[in-house]
Amino acid sequence: MTSKTREAYGQIGIWSGALHRSRADDAGKAAIAEAVAELDELGYGTLWIGGSPSADDAAAVVAATRTITVATGILSIWDHTAAEVAARIATLDASARDRFVLGLGVSHGPMVPQYAKPYSAMVAYLDALDSATPPVGAGHRVLAALGPKMLRLAADRTLGAHPYLVTAEHTAEAREALGPDALLAPELSVVLDTDLDRARSTARGMLARYLGLPNYTDNLLRLGFTESDFEGGGSTRLLDSLFALGDAEKVKDRTRQYLDAGADHVALQVITAEEGSAGLPRAEWRALAEAFGDEL
Template identity: 30%
Template sequence: MATTPRWGMTIPFYDRSLADSQELIAELPALGYTDAWSAEVNGVDGFTPLALTAGWASGLRLGSAIVPVSTRGPGLLAMSAATLADLAPGRFVLGIGASSPAIVERWNAGEFVKPFARTRDTLRFLRKALAGEKVTEKYETFEVGGFKLERAPRTPPKIVLAALRPRMLRLAAEEADGAITNWLSPQDVRAVRAEIGPETELIARLFVCVSEDAERVRELGRRMLAGYLTVPVYAAFHDWLGRGEVLRPMHEAWAAGDRRAALKAIPDEVVDDLIVHGDAATCRARIREYVSNGLDTPVLAPIPGGETTITQAVRDLAPVEE
């Protein structure tokens, strides 16, 4: 099988700091990776790893997956995006999204209000600002008066949206340059693709554990899944995908404060659906299932816990002809 056109990696890596990631990031292009995508939760910010990678691995496309639209003002978000677009002309993709109440309100003292509208308004503002326009406009969720970038990028970056359900997916298809999602199975890709059509780029972060110890991976996976799938937006996403009933015991135990029972209630098949695991060849084949079902850009996130180190996993998961 020929290599897929895009094959991304999450940076920095889960087992090391950004400062300790340079050597392995610099290897990525030679290994066959085409993309490096950051994240922004409570570790590194979404932009600094990409700014450094622009110099460490000059051939990679760089993307943020994702930067929340409610933790920065619109102007600051435009300035950060313009800086990356200047450092990596034509290679930077700005991924933005609504995020969650915990990140926006509890951790950043912001307001998680009208998340769909805030994402839409930010997208529309950024389109104008990154094109070098002076923006004076009252949007539904904020107002901007006379903002203009001092130095607009020669090549405005593409903008992609974090999208989990039909309304946001359709916005990504109609007004953005792509959609980002995660925590889905290869079969789920078809449902997502059906909402955005064949022309919109679909990007997904795939959590991968290179390990043949399935029980150990499932124990690790249950802890990860409980942390995500109990967040309302992800719970709604999996309801839409058809997992509502099978995940109901987990949600009930979690709501009752019984974390141990919640973890135990996640079936093996759900973990196996949502986390790629096995030896490296099995993992690569599974990733290609996602691609065959309509995923354009798999962004791998190797997780520790298996018998293979993260460094070796990054090397072993590189795209090869099979």
């Protein structure tokens, strides 16, 4: 596999947890294939498959696209062994493998019965990827890193970091921890709704489930938020720091804050009132592509 470069990700990508072909019926599989092919044509730099995908899910998205970089965002190291993942990646043809990036994470204690020593487990997983035949090398993997220790590991052993549910301030701190050369590709959740009260309500519907996961809340506490910010699905201050709310121009402005803070790439996750993060918001993806234009 040819090592990916930071530039290959583009500045703007799409993050979606609805691209799991393995969980879809025939109609769902067809809808996913059509949606990712359109995202490719719209010019986005990278497509992030969210919600703990498998290597099979990623392979299906790669097969349905032509040029876009495809990344798992993220594959849980507890759900799939390194040997299994490396073997599946090895079945892709050469051009497909060169467009694929393995995003890895340690998930969360409340979701994983065997969760223990996550940092050591990640180191062992990376070692296993290095020794696989063929290996999945550092230039084709990123880590879902939040804290300083995991960010340093991302810089040392992978192309960089893909932090989820973070502020622009965290992005600045992550850039400092990673150094100037590592990829930094945070996720940014988006609600395209000019009614801010309604947009915040939609955002709370998505955020509430993450506020029960210590890895996220501990990170937010490090950033200066308090326990009171986690009540009721999230305070206005928390929502306005974590989300891009409003029209496409507001999304562009918020995205620019992350890029100015040191991000190389921002992965936009569109949240809708009707489907939350579970649907394929193709109209919103088109609207954002039009708004960003040549910046994609």
